[in-house]
Amino acid sequence: MTDPRRRVPRTDTLLADPRLAAAEQVLGRALVRSVIAEAQQKARAGEIPPEQVADAAVAALPTGATSLRPVINATGVVVHTNLGRAPLSRAAIDAVVTASGATDVEFDLETGRRARRGRGALAALARAVPTAGGVHVVNNNAAALLLAAMTLAPGKEMIVSRGELIEIGDGFRLPALMESTGSRIREVGTTNRTHLRDYADAVGPDTGFVLKVHPSNYSVSGFTSSVPVRELAALDAPLVVDIGSGLLTPHPLLPDEPDATTMLRDGADLVTASGDKLLGGPQAGLLFGTEDLIERLRRHPAARALRVDKLTLAALEATLTGPPPPVAQALSVDVESLRVRAGRLASLLPDAKAVDCTAAVGGGGAPDVELPSAAVSLPEAYAAPLRVGNPSVVGRLENGRCLLDLRTVAPEDDGKLVEAVRACSS
Secondary structure (H helix, E strand, O other): OOOHHHHOOOHHHHHOOHHHHHHHHHHOHHHHHHHHHHHHHHHHOOOOOHHHHHHHHHHHOOOOOOOOOOEEEOOOEEEOHHHOOOOOOHHHHHHHHHHOOOOOOOEEOOOOEEOOOOHHHHHHHHHHOOOOOEEEEEOOHHHHHHHHHHHHOOOOEEEEEHHHOOEOHHHOEHHHHHHOOOOEEEEEOOOOEOOHHHHHHHOOOOEEEEEEEOOOOOOOOOOOEOOOHHHHOOOOOOEEEEEEOOOOOOOOOOOOOOOHHHHHHOOOOEEEEEOOOOOOOOOOEEEEEOHHHHHHHHHOHHHOOOOOOHHHHHHHHHHHHOOOOHHHHHHHOOHHHHHHHHHHHHHOOOOOEEEEEEEEEEOOEEEEEEEEEEEEEEEHHHHHHHHHOOOEEEOEEEOOEEEEEHHHOOHHHHHHHHHHHHHHHO
8 A cells, every 4th residue: 555645745846836836925935835844744644634735734824924913902901011012003004114115214315415314203203392402212211211321321320219210021120221331320218208308418429310210110109209300300410201101291191190291391301201102103212302412312322223223213203293093092082982882792792791891001101090991791711712813812801701801902903803702602
């Protein structure tokens, strides 16, 4: 009897299959060959007939050349760090596509000469925060603080309240980050109370700057005190304020979140923020400050190592000049409209019911703010298959139920959500 493994198609024969040949043009030869090899191995192991190798390979092809998968965020966390933080607006996505080829990111088409890199994005950022004398963009907020330390405090002290020595995601701690620049942290005050005199007593010849950090991912209540920016601005030292979550102007729903405009108006010399949190744009570190200080930062040798690429600049400009991004829409959506959507979707699905719930800002912002919301409630058993389905849907578990919180689901994704749930129940 002939060994069936001899009938397994050769790789070159399979690559000639029109479906796999077309996939090679999109996904690349190496990826398609690896999928073919897996299908061939299944045939050799007797898991599929040799005649089904081509079909199995086609079925196993990924939808794109990246391992990243699109996810419908139904967690109710508006800025979800593990899901990529802020989803880009349609305008920002289109801008990224435009910038993906050759572009005039650092070239003046009229004169034919080199131009300032990302001038459109910088101009949009300056218009958004007119109290800033200058603006600059680096690749994230940690990089913004790093650049500030390297520019203002090489070999000097940075004065920080003990209550603001924060730890951010994945175990990264502010003191370790800043001290990696060769600067020194000078702690003042106590964990729960710091006064102006604590800062004043610490300011001296070795002071590079005073650092005010907004502890955006936690809150301390009770017997506490901290010093506002307008008082710190009176000290004889540069004042750097890290507002973290990226508000450029005050937000009515987030009264306790500091914003760049107010911090500069209150006397900060430099303000740093994230671009991919409450602003709703791409990952970026945003710097606002006096014109001469921003120019010093821009001219520092490390600035080139921390600069952003053309895709980020394009997405940032479109976020600032285009319609409200998804983060802004999720924050401002009317809760009654969410209840209507939840009721309609629940009526279309087995084992589902509409419930009121509470969403969160996320991304290290406004930890005490609760956002009223509405969700489709399903049995807990739906959670895992929804995560691995196509499309992937990530909800949250609460009281033994899987909640699909609609505050973080775009209305245009409701149909996909229904299809995903139905696929799990079939």
